[in-house]
Amino acid sequence: MAELRARLRQATSPLHDQVDAAFSEFSLEQPDDYRRFLRAHSRVLSAAEIALERAGFAALLDDWPMRVRRHALYADLVEMDCPLPTALSLPLSDFASCWGVAYVLEGSRLGGRVLARRIRQANPTxxxxxxxxxxxxxLWPAFLTRLEQDAASCAWEPMLAAAERTFVLFAEAAALEHDCEYG
Incomplete structure (x- = not known):
């Protein structure tokens, strides 16, 4: 049942490891690093969600409105008096590439609760x-079910290329924010 998920996970594992390494350099307990972390995520998440919406992906994933996170991310940045960064570019050519991007986005939410607890321990507000x-x-199990059911007939190459591109964008966004200074 989880054949497509396993293929995507195996094929993107090296890039996933690179992204994890890039983001582990942010000390999230430090407000400036947390801002940079959020800005890096915003650069990719905003571009990806908007691109998915423009490609009509919401018609394939009926619970899309519950999955959209960019507004929550914007609210966190605004509360921290942090300017919203420019989104990176993520063009999508077909539904196969949409599934690849969505796989990365949905997977990225898995560690959020753990990170939130860590951040709240350092700064409860x-x-x-x-x-x-x-x-x-x-959300994650429902997404995986839809991925296996609806994306299995999609072309593999554009799906994989889009997933890889999304991971690369996350790594690039982290690198951009590592060097930024905010007051």
Whole structure:
């Protein structure tokens, strides 16, 4: 049942590891690093969600409105008096590539609750709407079911290329924010 998920996970594992390494350099207990972390995520998440909406992906995933996180992320950044960054570019050519991008986005929410707890221990008033967004216990399994049912007939190459591109964008966004200074 989880054949497509396993293929995507195996094929993107090296890039996933690179992204994890890039984001582990942010000390989320430090407000400036947390801002940079959120800004890096915003650069990719905003571009990806908007691109998915423009491609009509919401018609394939009927619970899309519950999955959209960019507004929670924007609210966290605004609360931290942090300017919204420019979104990176993520063009989508077909539904196969939409599934690849969505796979990365949905997977990215899995560690959010753990990170939110860590941040709240250091700063109980830190905004964590983005990291706590959605019912992960329901959204992730529901997404995987839809991925296996609806994306299995899609072309593999564009799906994989889009997933890889999304991971690369997350790594690039982290690198952009590592060097930023905010007051």
């Amino acid at each position: 830190a905004p964590v709407r983005y990291l706590e967004h959605g019912d992960v216990a329901r």
